[in-house]
Amino acid sequence: MSDTSRVYDVVVIGAGPTGENVADRTSAAGLTSVIVENELLGGECSFWACEPSKALLRPVVARTDARRVPGLRRAVEGPLDVPAVFAYRDKMCVYWTDDDQVDWLNSVSVDLVRGRGRLDGPRQVVVDTKEGGTVRLTARHAVAVCTGTVTAFPDLPGLAEVRPWTNREATSARHVPDRLAVVGGGVVAVEMATAWQALGSQVTMLVRGDALLSRMEPFAGEMVAEALREAGVDLRFGTKVTGVVREDGADSPVRVSLAPGEPLAADEILFATGRAPHTAELGLETVGLTPGGWLPVDDSYRVTEVADGWLYAVGDVNHRALMTHQGKYQARIAGAVIGARAKGEPLDDGRWGAHAATADSEAVPQVVFTDPDVADVGLTTMEAERTGRRVDVVDYDIGRVAGAVQYAEGYRGKARVLIDRDRGTVVGVTFVGPGVQELLYSATVLIASEAPVERLWHAVPAFPTISEVWLRILETYRDRDRSGEAA
Template sequence: MNDAPRTYDVIVIGAGPVGENLADRTRAAGLSTVVVESELVGGECSYWACMPSKALLRPALALADARRLPGIQRAVRGPLDTPAVLARRDDFTSHWKDDGQVGWLQSVDVDLVRGHGRLDGPRQVAVTTPEGGTVRLTARHAVAVCTGTTAALPPMPGIDDVHPWTSRDATSAKQAPRRLAVVGGGVVAVEMATAWQALGSQVTLLVRGSGLLDRVEPFAGEMVTEALREAGVDVRFGANVASVERDGAHGEVRIGLEGGARVSADEVLFAIGRAPHTGDIGLETVGLKPGGWLRVDDTCQVTGVEGGWLYAAGDVNHRALLTHQGKYQGRMAGAAIGARAKGEPVDDAPWGAHVATADHSAVPQVVFTDPEVAAVGLSAAEAEQAGRRTKVVDYDLAQVAGASLYGDDYRGRARMVVDLDRNVLLGVTFVGPGVGELLHSATVAVAGEVPVDRLWHAVPAYPTVSEVWLRLLETYRG
């Protein structure tokens, strides 16, 4: 059964955090808006990524913090209560029910159509509903693709028969496997290795390259590697997976490495990257190649589409595969759509009201390992590659008075990269327990292009770890 065609000012395909933020902004601009979702409203972040992964990680990090403190160590000698941690994780995901998120859409007067949405020509979207019907939608002003990404798997013979874990399985598993092999060296790989090791699994981390977290300062990956090994994770570099097979439907997984080595596990997680979720959303009907990343300008308007009605925000445009950056893009895109719909000027200058400028120079990220890694802006290598004249300043975080409050064995490091020509920060990296809470101050400094001389007047409270800012500036001055 097909519903009567419906017309809105804006159609949003994908009701994850990005689509929700974009819809919120277009609705606030007075534009009628509908979102189309084939799974749960709230998307990957709420049910299979950010929220459940951090629910799994927080007990592990809290336990590590406690074990560093004299007077508490004897009280926390036992292992984590894995069933209790998993139960709390389930609460964080609302037990994979989206009633609350649907209620929020209703509260901001955004309509919801459940089903698989596909573009069907300019400003047209056809939605196949769960019941098998079709809902046809027309947009007066814009269609926004906010479909995100899916976990990438290697094109390896027989991999489907192995039923490997992806990030979704790793964050929603109902019990800890006795042995878990993790393939990859990025954020998902190290976070899930941290979580499941703490929850009782024997974890082997198979990394193709020579280090972890290759998109941040090298010392960050080195410190995380050291900590993972101390926790009991078997970290192997130069480990190229050549084959994978499972003994029966639920038996042992055997992983063959180049060179002949083999690893056995009960489950194997492939955390080797993400692929755009654009293979079946009708891109070919508007002259675009299906299955690829969508190229956009700084207002998230898709390039190469006549009429400028198509937008893409979040992971799907490959600018910054992070929930907070996607939400930021959604806000910027929603504001730009609203301005264009009303015939108002679009403020597309750098740091303007309608552009996602921060995607280029001020992207923050926290890796929730022990120690935590927090970084924003350019690394020293990236700044050098960009031709910037810089000074790199490092400081031992353990020497900051506030670090001693975390325990006697605090290990951490801070780095800031200074643009000598403009006297502003290009990037900042912190590694150490609790450093995620330092990151926003660094993000403000980088995004705001605060002169280093002005930062001297931002006085950090004593005794907090934030006093590292003073120490970095003192080191910079020499």
């Protein structure tokens, strides 16, 4: 191999958590692997999304929880120590350096090329390096595109001149704006509204629809909206942003035109209006694909529109489940698939097989780190109805569980479990309430294992913990079944 032309078994474009795991799994399968990255190893999650956002939110939620515990309220009165919160955030992001990630790549025998990679025909990747040179990488078996997503902006004239916040600015900012407008009602919007309101901003949320977290069970968005209002957030539903401008220069307030409604003034404006595939400059046209689009894949993550099966798209870029942990799952599956195919081994691609992406459609877990927390996995009631699944819906007030009473005075929470009527298995779970994110893995295991509901009577929850909600749900389901009442 030369400095300008190298051959590997696998070339991975993008070194976020997904790309790193693809490279790790293919290397573990005995293949030579190289990863290409133009920014920091660790990607969006490590430096501008999951890690910094949760670091900003952790002090907020911990203080809120403490205020609900008798004997602690007085100790946590007063504002947050903003410099300390920012310092904690910076530490969790390793001060925006990736030396430890480079060391890890070396430990798993994966090469690294820093620069902007793009496809240049079948199995070919050209990298414009940081030093100004060019490296051509040839893949014997597979190229894996793991480039993730970028913020999807609405079509508003002059938006770029306003310098709006995206998730990157919202998680790395070093000042607290007096007034922050948040456009959107999804996960990023509610998490950042929660964080910045607590840090001292007056937050106004501009939601085009009529609900927060509209893809989840309706009660989840309703409970989060209630808590945001109690915290002082100004929530405006059915509101469309029609224009933005900084009328007096770069450092002046943003004037936000609304329909309906009078214009709104804010010091910063965050657009949390969805994600778009990061594929615009990837050279997709050289392999017959449309630049800038999502990359549809089969259940082994092969791109369906490319012949010969050498191109894979793993993680957010395939639009199957846009979450870091699901990207890692996909990477483990894809890495195993690439390794097996390279060795000519048969694939275990049946439902829940080692080479099948079953969880993408059956058991995708998600946590929204707000107050209250929201955690869900599997189907929602709306999805069950849309797909014709026959399910029993079992609801329970988590605040009635002894562990919740111990956790916080005045605990407010709700659980919903969907049980497949024909198979007697759990197919969907939603929890809302303080601390419920730690219940999510048990729910995910139930769905992935397809354990019969009757077996769950032998899974004994410890007393007094919030996990006793599972016992209460089973009792509710049994009592309804005995009475003949539709669940």
